[in-house]
Amino acid sequence: MKTPYRFLLAGLIAVPALLAQSPAPTPAAAAPPTAAPAPAPVVDPFVRSESEMTDEEREASRPRFVSICFESFSVDLADAAALQRTGMDDAKLYKEFIDRVAKGEAVQEQFSIVRARSGERATLESISELIYPTGYEHGNGPKPVQPQKLGVPTPDTSPLATPTPHPVAAAPADPAAPLVAPEEDSSGRFAPPLGTSYETRNVGTTIEIEPTIGANNQIIDLRFAPDTVTYAGRSKWSKGPSETEMPTFESQRVTTALTLRDRQPMLVGTPSRPPVSVIDPNSAKRVWFSFITPTVVAP
Numbered sequence: 001m002k003t004p005y006r007f008l009l010a011g012l013i014a015v016p017a018l019l020a021q022s023p024a025p026t027p028a029a030a031a032p033p034t035a036a037p038a039p040a041p042v043v044d045p046f047v048r049s050e051s052e053m054t055d056e057e058r059e060a061s062r063p064r065f066v067s068i069c070f071e072s073f074s075v076d077l078a079d080a081a082a083l084q085r086t087g088m089d090d091a092k093l094y095k096e097f098i099d100r101v102a103k104g105e106a107v108q109e110q111f112s113i114v115r116a117r118s119g120e121r122a123t124l125e126s127i128s129e130l131i132y133p134t135g136y137e138h139g140n141g142p143k144p145v146q147p148q149k150l151g152v153p154t155p156d157t158s159p160l161a162t163p164t165p166h167p168v169a170a171a172p173a174d175p176a177a178p179l180v181a182p183e184e185d186s187s188g189r190f191a192p193p194l195g196t197s198y199e200t201r202n203v204g205t206t207i208e209i210e211p212t213i214g215a216n217n218q219i220i221d222l223r224f225a226p227d228t229v230t231y232a233g234r235s236k237w238s239k240g241p242s243e244t245e246m247p248t249f250e251s252q253r254v255t256t257a258l259t260l261r262d263r264q265p266m267l268v269g270t271p272s273r274p275p276v277s278v279i280d281p282n283s284a285k286r287v288w289f290s291f292i293t294p295t296v297v298a299p
Helices: 003-019 053-059 079-083 090-103
Strands: 063-077 109-115 122-139 191-215 219-237 246-251 258-262 266-269 288-296
Touching: 003 266, 063 079, 063 090, 063 191, 063 219, 079 288, 090 266, 090 288, 109 122, 109 191, 109 288, 122 246, 219 288, 258 266, 258 288
Parallel strands: none
Antiparallel strands: 063 109, 063 288, 122 191, 191 219, 219 246, 219 258, 266 288
16 A cells, blocks of 8 residues: 555656756747727818819819910001990900901000919019119319328419409209209319219019909909000200200000909000100000900919
8 A cells, every 4th residue: 555655756756857857938929019090080071172073173173373465556546536436345346456457557566464373463574774863963073182292392482373263153943953053174164963863763564463363263353553664865954054864754554453254355445655755756646555365374
């Protein structure tokens, strides 16, 4: 009966030794962390995505800008009055001028194109800057003192001459008269006045537009200001030693606000040359008709 217990005791002693000799179990690899799901995008229920739009709606939602074509034609005074009495609308009147230019019965005077985004202002300039004096002052002043050579100065024993003042005539009341009395130079002639202040005038064509596109991209509200300035020579002011010359300009200007339809020409006005124009002696018998044609353009 003692034998079974002896074997059981030997087995209990051998188990720890076997456990010490067996390799340690390898730990299982850690599972990668699960990424947090991305938040769902916020969708505005009042805004339709481009994929949900029809072709017409997608085309209407594209940005737009406006192209303005400005043209002027001139005809004789009698022809202008006859055209006005026909009662043609602006589109037919514009076509009539195009036909007359082709036949040599009218003259195309201006052609300009300027573009702008809706609601913004744009300016087109085709100009040259003319600078001219507006204030004058005589150029003669005290003579500069000549530097003396080093050494002992030689005394001047000549008697002092009694200076004879020049008669100074009162300058006429004229804004272009010199600011001081003119002085006679060594040759006995009066020196011309010199400019002391200046202004600049743009000579040429300046066009300012501010379009706003309305319903269905077909209606355009437009602020429009074309200005044409022509240099017409110089005019003399005052007389004698105070005589000066000032530039003369001729201006043709329109400032207006209109409501237009896309691609439909409209008559802006008749900014003709002044009746006493130096550039065109026949200006009193000639009338200019100015048209604008708007075009809504998608980039």
